[in-house]
């Protein structure tokens with residue numbers, strides 16, 4: 005039995021779809037029965053619970069062999085995921101935990117990116133726990149670009165505070181495909197897999213690709229970081245997250261998100277989706 009946490013989110017949702025269509029036994033952690041309705045149509049058991057309720061986590065991990073561990077980026081991320089780790093240690097100590105982190109989690113030296121600091125705390129906690137572990141470290145999700153659909157539609161502008169740093173965006177379905185492979189095969193204990201798309205593109209090149217796909221001009225606007233932060237906070241993004249996104253933007257700007265790997269090809273036998281494929285598939289969202 006495979007427990008999928010974050011099962012109603014981007015990666016977890018794609019993972020449940022992939023595992024369930026392959027006939028793997030899946031239990032999905034969902035916050036309520038209503039949230040579980042999102043997973044109707046998939047052959048999955050539901051475990052109702054939250055990271056903040058230790059008893060619900062202990063019940064959710066009972067009898068599982070594998071755990072896919074994910075929580076959203078927030079100051080509570082490490083606490084939340086370590087609560088799941090504690091439940092696995094107590095109730096399913098033979099289980100193998102596959103932790104979704106982010107590219108750069110295993111880079112040498114300190115990191116100023118708070119998302120990575122949180123991920124590193126969880127990876128350290130897993131190492132201390134003695135549980136069998138695999139770490140997945142994806143690059144920036146292509147799906148993040150869907151959040152820019154409004155400004156692309158209305159103004160023909162793609163905005164970011166990243167300069168001309170190239171980014172190897174990856175589709176969450178490809179991240180889920182690697183996760184499904186790791187969760188259903190052997191030989192991954194102790195490994196960290198950096199998962200990226202097939203090419204690194206600057207945001208100017210992303211805008212060029214969008215222009216080609218939409219058959220109208222979309223230009224990239226490199227926003228000054230302070231102004232970008234103000235815009236995010238005004239749009240309702242919590243300050244902690246806005247600062248985290250600026251920290252990531254600095255990594256992108258300096259070329260730190262340009263690494264390309266072939267983990268998707270190795271895990272699935274097919275190449276990772278290109279950004280052009282993704283944008284073409286989601287053309288109507290931007291048009």
Ligand SMILES: NC(=O)c1ccc[n+]([C@@H]2O[C@H](COP(=O)([O-])OP(=O)(O)OC[C@H]3O[C@@H](n4cnc5c(N)ncnc54)[C@H](OP(=O)(O)O)[C@@H]3O)[C@@H](O)[C@H]2O)c1
Pocket residue numbers: 009010011012013014015016034035039053054055056074075076077104105106107119141142143144145148
């Ligand atoms: N975005 C990127 O470009 C990127 C790149 C690399 C790595 N990552 C990493 O990916 C992760 C986020 O993945 P995602 O985009 O799939 O997340 P997401 O779409 O935001 O989904 C979060 C999931 O966690 C669940 N959840 C939230 N709070 C919970 C709680 N207290 N108890 C139980 N479940 C809870 C949500 O349930 P509800 O549906 O009920 O809210 C949802 O299923 C983060 O760790 C991030 O660092 C992101």
